Amino acid sequence: MKTPPNISDFKQKALNWINRFEVCCFLDSNGYKDAYSAYDFIIAADVAHELKCNTKNAFNELKSFYALHQQWIFGFFSYDLKNETEDLQSSNPDGLNFPDLYFFVPKYLLAFRNGKAEVLLGDPSILNEIESWSTEHKKQLKPIQISRRLSRDQYIHKVEALRDHIRRGDIYEINFCQEFFAENAEIDPVHTFGQLNEVSPTPFAGYFKVYNQYILSATPERFLCKRGSKLISQPIKGTAKRSTDPKEDEAIKLQLRNDIKEQAENVMIVDLVRHDLTKSAVKGSVKVEELFGIYSFPQVHQMISTISCELNPEIPFIDAIKNAFPMGSMTGAPKVKAMKLIEEYEVTRRGIYSGSFGCISPDGDFDFNVVIRSILYHYEAQYLSFQVGGAITYQSNANAEYEECILKASAILKVLGGSLVH
Template sequence: MKTIQNISDFKRKALHWANQFEVSCFLDSNDYKNAYSVYDFIIAADVRDELQYSTGNGFDQLKNFYAKHKQWVFGYFSYDLKNGIEDLQSNNPDGLNFPDLYFFVPKYLIAFKDGKAEIILGDQSILGEIESFSFDDRQQSKAVQIFQRLSKDQYITKVEALRNHIHRGDIYEINFCQEFFAENAEIDPIHTFEALNHISPMPFAGYFKVHDQYILSATPERFLCKRGSKLTSQPIKGTAKRSSDPKEDNAIKLQLRNNIKEQAENVMIVDLVRHDLTKSAVKGSVKVDELFGIYSFPQVHQMISTVSCELNPEIHFIDAIKNTFPMGSMTGAPKVKAMKLIEEYEVTKRGIYSGSFGCISPDGDFDFNVVIRSILYNAESKYLSFQVGGAITYQSNAISEYEECLLKASAILKVLGG
């Protein structure tokens, strides 16, 4: 352990140091304190072994990979792993072509907590290497021309069609998303991530580089974490814009807290998460720790609920992840029917978007985010993509939902110069 004087300087140097390797993962809480995070930030770099999977049941492959190493592993789950869990398909176009699942055992692992840096994997000399690491600090990204996959009219037409499904009783709620994209995009991924993390610092932010493929994430949402025998999920449903005027901002926050429509959306997903957790829980242990909590971030206020349970000792913790995947906040209810309609009405394959990335420790604890508010970039094909969406219920107003999408996209558009 070493006490670090200039924490922000060390964090930047560590990120750039890790970026010199073909594979690296940086997870940053941005100093949001919560009861479930073990470290302030953690950086994994270089590969001792890796697992890449694109068909069938990736969760079983991960189980074998973890059993082989019993070591820290970092990685991601694509939304399309749903096809190995349920009888579903993903046939929409995909410009990114990321694997459905990727995990690696790092050679180097640096964790940071309360002003102290700790080398978990690797030689202690790495700290000195990081502190003396120099990098080019000039912004190298050009402004990127962003296009929308759906026009405003197309989006509104689809939302109205989904409201008809709700009216008929096919579903209660659905998370409907649209893609923003750029072709022939040339960005500097690490500087783009730093800009995004600066303008929109979030508690589950992360930078994940796998060769030429990048996840640059400013996500506010935790999918699932395990601490000892306790599983915790924190679904987000309910969004309101911030105001620079403190009085107005507080009024908006209060309005969100008491908004019946937002509460209805939130409680539907809380019920879905509760149902998903019962598949892995000790009987009677599923509980709602917080309902309709309002949390403030730079661009938005969010309504976040917390649901937890005790993990049944007969259930493997990776099966507990599988039993709740994909996360209810990004699907809808009932879950399978909502995912079928997502495939029918959305026009882009989700891939990593609305999937998850994070890490698993040697004792089987884990923490995974929800991949939203994130830029996905394939440097080889120069294809850049991000998606935004929201919960559609029968009470939804299509124009308001469209405007909420633009609000959620605002930080990324600003970073990319759009």
């Protein structure tokens, strides 16, 4: 165990150090106190073993991979694994082409907790190597022109059409997203992630590099976590902008807490998550630990609920992940019909967006986030993408939903410093 002289400086050096490898992952809680996080941040680099597969038998392949190695593994689940859990398909265009599932056993693993760094895999001398590593980086090479897949009018038209589905009783709620993208985009991923994490520090932030593909994430949301025999899910539904005026900011927070529409959105997803957890739970153990909790982040206040259960010992924990995937906060209710309509009304394949990444420990504990508020980048194709969305209910106002999307995109737009093509 070693205490670095400057934690922020150490994180930056560590990120530069791991980025020289073809595969690496950095998970950062940014100092948010959380009852279930095992470490303040954790860093995995280089590949000892890897699993890369597309939808067909991905979850079973992951089970075999974990059973074979019984070691720390880091990886991600694409949203399109829905096609494996349900009778669904994905036919929208995809400019990023991430694998549907990717996991790796790292050669180097470093964890940080209570002010001390610990090398879990690899030679302890890597701490000295990291501390002497240069943090020089490229700057953004040229201005980025960011385009949108949907115009404001197209977005509003689609939201109204989805409200018609709700009116007819096809669904109660749906998470509808739109893509912002840039072609011929040249960025320095480490530098860009550093800026994003500075502008919008969040408890489940992360940097994931898989060869030429990058996830730069400032997500505030946990998908699913396992601690011992307990499963925990913390869906977010309900968003309000921050104010620089403390009095007004507190009033906005109070308004969000008491907003009937936001509470209705949140409770629908809580019910959906309860249902998903029931598939893996000891009978009668599913409970809502916190309903409508309000948590504040640099750009927004969020309404977050916490649902937990005891994992049925007869159910493999990877099946518990599969049983809850994709997360209810990014689909809608009823879940399968909502996902069918998402495929019909969205114009971009989601891929890794609204999927999840994180890690599984040797004792079978795990922690996975929700891939939102994230920049996705294909270095070779020079294609950059980020998506934003929100819950559409019967009470939704299409214009207000569009403005909420722009609010959620604000931190990324600020970091990229590019112009949004209208």
